[in-house]
Amino acid sequence: MRPLIQFLFKYYNFFLFLLLEFFAILIIYQNSYYQQSSILSAANAISGGIYGFSSGITDYIGLKSINKTLADENAHLLSLQKSSFIKTNNKVFVVNDTLYQQQYTYLSAKVISNTANRANNYLTLNKGLKQGIKKNMGVISSQGIVGIVKDVSENFCSVTSLLHSKTKISAKIKKNDNVGTIIWKGDDYRVVTLKDVPAHVKISVGDTIISSGYSMMFPEGILIGSIYSYEINKGKDFYEIRVKLFNDFNNISYVYVINNLMKDELNELEKRSQNE
Amino acid sequence: MNNLIFRNIIRFIGLVLLQVLVFNNIEVFSFITPFIYILFIMLLPFNTPRWLILISGFLLGLCIDMFSNSGGIHTAATVLIAYLSPWAQNVVSTKSDNEPGIQPGILNSGFKWFFLYALILTTAHHICVFYLEIFRFTDFFDTLKHALYNVVFTLVFIIISQYLFFNRKS
Structure with missing residues (x-):
């Protein structure tokens, strides 16, 4: 038993590496099967909040062109x-x-x-x-x-x-x-x-x-x-x-x-x- | 020492945000997206405990995956280079110039050293990411080609960032 523990201690970095890689592969596996229920989706509170914030800024930059398209669309609708x-x-x-x-x-x-x-x-x-x-x-x-x-x-x-x-x-x-x-x-x-x-x-x-x-x-x-x-x-x-x-x-x-x-x-x- | 930890935490957050909000929106030739966030792993000081590098690499990859909906791909690749980084430092370095507590960089270690070091880690990371993303070997050489093109772009940004942020210390 002791040699095994010694072995694990000696190479604990490698085993930590294997463990973390195992988790990563598990996440990949889980993600490819349960796309929607994944914890790591861009829709959770943190990433969603940050994306919301950034689009709040970029949306404002695009406001001019959005206005124009809306006006065009309105014109089209009025003619119908x-x-x-x-x-x-x-x-x-x-x-x-x-x-x-x-x-x-x-x-x-x-x-x-x-x-x-x-x-x-x-x-x-x-x-x-x-x-x-x-x-x-x-x-x-x-x-x-x-x-x-x-x-x-x-x-x-x-x-x-x-x-x-x-x-x-x-x-x-x-x-x-x-x-x-x-x-x-x-x-x-x-x-x-x-x-x-x-x-x-x-x-x-x-x-x-x-x-x-x-x-x-x-x-x-x-x-x-x-x-x-x-x-x-x-x-x-x-x-x-x-x-x-x-x-x-x-x-x-x-x-x-x-x-x-x-x-x-x-x-x-x-x-x-x-x-x- | 505390200052060092603090700086690395800030760098962690900064690089994640930069990657997610800026670089993820870059698409050159529709498949090249520079992954500059791995700079964090590269810049961890020499002789950082290996378990710490691994854990922080895991967290870093997790953050990137969370934002880019890539479910674990970046985590796997980042853990891989976190494991490889001390090894890459030993392979590249000629002398024992890796003093503890100093972070790798062009100023501390020279352009050639840093370039080779970054090249090894970036290549490993990108190949891992691209093959995991495709998840098949049928287009083996196409995938390899894409990964290597991407390496070039990521490296350019990493080298530029070195000259941008670490110039004043000389």
Whole structure:
């Protein structure tokens, strides 16, 4: 017995080595059979915590590109939405394998310059002719109408903001579909004015104002704002409604440009009927 | 002595974090990932008790396995080089310049000595890791080739770290 113990003592390092290697092999063996229940997985508290911490840092670096992809995806989703399609449900219609035909497509763009404190405000977007943007397209953000494309260059476009003395946008009260015109009086960048709503219509503070769909730039139902206050001017039969915008025009970073696929058709029709 | 222990603990934690958070994300040619954490074993002072080297090698490998989901592969390889390291020191050294308490390094032992020492340990470690990972001998030479490419990259980082961190003592 003694020689054996002496032998073990003499080479205890080697046996320790064998023992540890045995454990390691055991772990490999166990891991290859029970992948999920392994103690040594990167999902335990310590390693998971450290990975969470490090991805907290690296995620922040990737935030910019993530934002961009989200905006792109939103644009794609908006163009799939029901309101982007026009119903072609005629009694007699030419072979057309879908009930709905797409009328609006959306393009996401980034605002690269913007003002809100002047009498006539403009935005500049980072998309232009090359990306398919044309004059007179509508521009919205996720919170509501932003403006109308005024000028296009190769890679950029400038947008007449809703906050512009010449901007007129057809809007309606969501509750009862009464149509009016949105203008901006140039005083407060958070408030616009809704004109031409007849005085007999019942309205109340807080009613939502949306786009009417009468213009060629915006589909029906795009948000604009909510009623903030209203009055009837003496001797007139129309309201003067102050509308608080949903959009914070001081803080717009990503917008969507709306392409009305049937604009040319509508234009032509209107021109023809005006000429008569 | 306490200072030495403290420094090695810090180095242990630092190397594990560096390996897991930085070097595990490096993928050159899709299969090369430098395993610089074995620097810890290489830099343990001369005449550290062998059982201590083995135990710390085991813990080191366990930590790396825990983070990289490789279940025991690194543990086995690191225990192997922990066992081999005193032997490698004897093979490489020409004179009895291994004074106790001094850690191996380019400054203390010279470039050639350290390079050979690191080469032996890195090669042993990488071959062990790569064959355990594949777990078959059918692609024997491909695996060997990958392991040796990886040795080159790991060695480059180990030598660079020597010049980065141990220069001021001269």
